Amino acid sequence: MSRLEIDELERKWLSVSLAMIGLFVGAIVVTAVSQGVHPPSHVETIDSASLHLSQEFAEDKLGVQPTPLADGSLQVRLVAGRYGFYPREIEVPAGRRIVFRMASMDVLHGAHIPMTNMSTMIVPGYVSEVVSVFPKPGEYPMLCNEYCGLGHDHMWSKVTVIA
Numbered sequence: 001m002s003r004l005e006i007d008e009l010e011r012k013w014l015s016v017s018l019a020m021i022g023l024f025v026g027a028i029v030v031t032a033v034s035q036g037v038h039p040p041s042h043v044e045t046i047d048s049a050s051l052h053l054s055q056e057f058a059e060d061k062l063g064v065q066p067t068p069l070a071d072g073s074l075q076v077r078l079v080a081g082r083y084g085f086y087p088r089e090i091e092v093p094a095g096r097r098i099v100f101r102m103a104s105m106d107v108l109h110g111a112h113i114p115m116t117n118m119s120t121m122i123v124p125g126y127v128s129e130v131v132s133v134f135p136k137p138g139e140y141p142m143l144c145n146e147y148c149g150l151g152h153d154h155m156w157s158k159v160t161v162i163a
C-alpha cells in the first residue's frame with residue numbers, strides 16, 4: 001500500500017461525513033431561499049441624528065397610525081430617547097395585531113411591556129420591529145430595560161389597551 005492510498009473504510013467514512021456536511025449546508029440554503037429567512041445581521045438602518053427629518057419617525061408621524069396595514073394590523077411608531085418613549089401615551093385596541101416600530105434618537109434603550117411578548121432592544125441606527133397582541137384591556141407600562149443613563153429608572157410610557 002503506497003502512502004497516498006486511503007484505506008477503504010476511511011474512504012467510506014470520509015464520503016459519509018462530506019455528504020452530511022453537504023446536507024447541512026443544503027438545508028440552510030434551502031430554508032434561507034424558500035422561507036425568506038435571513039440572518040439577524042440583516043436589519044433596517046436609520047440615521048438616529050436626523051430622525052425628526054425622516055419619513056417615518058418625524059414628530060407628526062409618531063404614535064398609532066390611522067391607516068391599518070394590509071393585513072389589518074395597526075402600526076405604532078415610537079421614538080426612544082433620554083428619558084422617555086415618544087409619544088408618552090398610546091392607546092391600542094385589544095385583540096388586534098400591533099406592529100411596533102421603534103428607533104432611538106440617542107443611545108441604546110430597550111422597550112418592554114411586562115407580562116407580554118413586547119420586549120426588544122432599541123439600538124441607535126436601527127429600526128426595531130416587534131409584533132404583539134394584547135388580549136386584555138387595561139393600562140400597561142412600557143419600560144426601558146437597557147441602562148441608558150441617570151434617568152433610566154424613570155423612562156417609561158403608558159400603553160392603554162381598550163376593549
Ligand code: CUA
Nearest residue numbers: 144146148152
Ligand atoms: Cu432608556 Cu434605559
